[in-house]
Amino acid sequence: DVVLTQTPVAQPVTLGDQASISCRSSQSLVHSNGNTYLEWYLQKPGQSPQLLIYKVSNRFSGVPDRFIGSGSGSDFTLKISRVEPEDLGVYYCFQATHDPRTFGGGTKLELK
């Protein structure tokens, strides 16, 4: 199974800061069709997860442009510029290239 390793586990930030989360895969996430199905989700306390980024760098409808996904192969990054209060919560990467699908362990974005 594909293992996704997220770092850091927790990211203390000051509002207005930039935050960066890494997601490394145990194998390439490039599908045989050429697409890379790496997604990012944010789960706020007491809520269902919400989709932020799909296929590495595509922002989902309504997601602010301060969320930037990048990477290729097995190494991916989510950057959040100018962190706002509504950005706090746990971020997960997820791969849909290989079955079984897998989530990363999560990164908690919290206030310093």
Add this chain to the structure above:
Amino acid sequence: EVQLQQSGPELRRPGSSVKLSCKASGYSITDYLMHWVKHRPEHGLEWIGWIDPEDGETKYAQKFQSKATLTADTSSNTAYMQLSSLTSEDTATYFCARSTPFDYWGQGVMVTVSS
């Protein structure tokens, strides 16, 4: 408007089973795979598996292979997940989510396993 409405919280004894529902509205469930995800705060999100409601094909994560059974009823536009031989490790919130990417999620259902 697409919505996934999950059933209410469940309390079960160890060794029993539970069947959770996820009723879709605003689209036909045969048009998308339906996935199920487990959440425990100390363990994060775990992918359980998916079902293709059009033909009933399923795929599970190895650890849920004998724990979860995914089914779907196209006449009621509803997906189901049955969890068997419940233990305290199954105490969690379970989400259904439309694939993929997971653009719509159910609100989650809390399952508590306790004697």
